[in-house]
Amino acid sequence: MDILDLDKEYWDNRYKKRQTGWDIGYASPAILTYARTEIPKEASILIPGCGNAYEAKALLESGFENITLLDIAPTLVRQVQKEFGEAAKIRIICQDFFEHKGKYDYILEQTFFCALDPSLRKKYSSKIAELLHPNGILAGLLFNRKFDSEGPPFGGKKSAYQQLFQKDFHILKMEDCSNSIPQRRGSELFIVLKRK
Incomplete structure (x- = not known):
């Protein structure tokens, strides 16, 4: 697949057509367990490629106060904004991750990295580092497997x-x-990376 095909229009169409096979329908247990035990409630958190934002909903319910959600798909972002309403403790931004500006204590990775063309992985690593405060943390899940079908x-x-x-x-x-969730058991790595 051409890298240019994975753009705003591509992802917006996936949400419009409800072609969201990655959406598990609830917050990732691994991410929630980590956040609730390791992340201070007042820490600034970015969730790029937030999708339906199940993690953010669960974190707000757990008392987290400074969450930013980022996604490139306008249809999805409008839906998420409607669901959250005027929650003051959360920001929802429709933007390309690589154009985002800001500084965060933590970035949570949940099926965003695997949605990017592999040719963008070095750029992803650099951008994550740029968005984190010194000693900031990237935590979350990466697939530790190959897929039979083209991504x-x-x-x-x-x-x-x-x-x-x-x-x-x-x-x-x-x-x-x-x-891991049952259908991904044995195929995920949990990562905690500290910015140099």
Whole structure:
């Protein structure tokens, strides 16, 4: 697939047609467990490629106060804005991730990385580092497998991820996820990367 095909129009059409096979319908247990035990409630959090924002909803209910959601698909963003209403503790932005400006303490990764063409992975790593405060954390899930069909999602393997992230991050954790959802068990890595 041409990298240019994975643009705003592509993702907006996926939501309009309800072609959202990555959407599990609830917040990822691995991400919620990490956030509730490791992230201070007042920390600034970015969730890029937020989708239906299940993690954000659960985090707000858990008392988190400073969440920014980012997605490129206008149809989805309007829907998420409507669901959240005027919640003061959350910002919802319709924008290309690579054009986003800001600084965050934590960035949560949940099926955004695997939606990007693999040719953008170095750019992703650099952009994540740019958006994090010094010693800021990227935490979340990456697929540790190949996919039979042409992506998205695009898979990968641990050794390639280690090489990709070592320039900008200290790898605090990159291991098999112990609390994946049933249909992804054995195929995900949980990562915690600290910005250098």
